[in-house]
Amino acid sequence: MxxxxxxxxxxxxxxxxxxxxxxxxxxxxxxxxxxxxxxxxxxxxxxxxxxxxxxxxxxxxxxxxxxxxxxxxxxxxxxxxxxxxxxxxxxxxxxxxxxxxxxxxxxxxxxxxxxxxxxxxxxxxxxxxxxxxxxxxxxVPPRVDHLEARRVAIGWKNTREARRAVQDALPFLKRASQAVIVSIDDGRGAADTRDVVGFLQAHDVDATSVARDALGAPASEALIDVAAEYGADLIVTGAYGHGRLRKWAFGGVTRDLLAGAPVCCLMSH
The missing domain is CATH 3.40.50.620 (HUPs)
Known part of the structure; x- marks a missing residue:
């Protein structure tokens, strides 16, 4: 692909x-x-x-x-x-x-x-x-003119949108030296990443996973922090998994990343 x-x-x-x-x-x-x-x-x-x-x-x-x-x-x-x-x-x-x-x-x-x-x-x-x-x-955020995508962070929940985003990002992921699947516990438990890690490894992607507790902060901040920790210049996520109007009214990862992510974000819905 x-x-x-x-x-x-x-x-x-x-x-x-x-x-x-x-x-x-x-x-x-x-x-x-x-x-x-x-x-x-x-x-x-x-x-x-x-x-x-x-x-x-x-x-x-x-x-x-x-x-x-x-x-x-x-x-x-x-x-x-x-x-x-x-x-x-x-x-x-x-x-x-x-x-x-x-x-x-x-x-x-x-x-x-x-x-x-x-x-x-x-x-x-x-x-x-x-x-x-x-x-x-x-x-592409302001003042970014290059995307290496050697390391990619994937914001993961087992939703249709996230599965679609991982599939859509495969051309980047297959070229990356490392993909880290990030599962954020926002108070409702961290998502199981075993299947998506296995899926990516079957596509010859060097994939690992990490779970983080948001500790009361927005999940987007935790995702951005992990991306920075791993040196990722691309974040992959599903977009508006619970309806856009609700997310814009009450907050959500998609809205926050669109407003302030310092690196490129690939999103699918």
Whole structure:
């Protein structure tokens, strides 16, 4: 199993270039094609109807400004891709998440920023994306421009989402020198990791497990601490295992990792 096609969302924010460079390096690693994507919907809401300075004659100007933004995003993508031959560009006058969702069938892996670190007109909220795309999403935090993934931490509970995430992360895991499965006791007991360790070992992954007590802290903090202890620069987790609305209201590992993880996170739902 590998990633044959990697898609990266591009915007005009400061973090788009390092994120695209990271995605391009991953495309090299997995011998994959790299698809850059951007979308923006023209805002005609403030444009009155009629031949006034802000009316009908202003609508083409608004559309042209958005097309110019998309052209600038394409230039940034091509510059960051540094002349690689297997690249493709897709853009549209559309809402960013809607367009990304419509194009996700072309990708094995989708690379996104955090959503609040980019151009708000083009950025995609990764929480919305992981729920809608049906693809694993790699979230790149600010100021990260490279992913080695020689050591990978897996946040484990025996849920559908976590099982899906482990399967989706196999291309990374098979290349890693070590994968550590992290089971956090958040007051309800630590999950049994024997089956997932056995599954990964059957795929020739050097997998071990560790159980930690959250000690009253958020489980996400314990997971990040273990990742740092083992020198992992990639965390793999299932996303929103008990419903997104409940997790956003009362807290949850997914929300906390999206907001503040210092390393890349691969999430599946």
């Amino acid at each position: 590998t990633y044959a096609s990697i898609m990266v969302a591009v915007d005009l924010g400061d973090q788009a270039r390092p994120r695209t460079g990271l995605a391009a390096d991953l495309a090299d690693t997995f011998h994959a094609r790299l698809i850059g994507l951007a979308a923006q919907m023209p805002d005609y809401g403030g444009c009155p109807v009629g031949p006034t300075p802000g009316g009908t004659y202003g609508i083409p100007a608004i559309r042209d400004a958005v097309l110019n933004d998309l052209s600038r995003a394409r230039t940034a993508f091509e510059d960051a891709a540094r002349g690689r031959s297997r690249i493709e560009w897709r853009s549209s006058l559309d809402f960013p998440l809607a367009f990304l969702t419509s194009q996700a069938a072309a990708a094995d892996l989708v690379v996104l920023g955090r959503g609040d670190d980019g151009d708000p007109c083009m950025a995609v909220d990764p929480g919305d994306a992981v729920m809608r795309l049906g693809r694993p999403v790699l979230i």
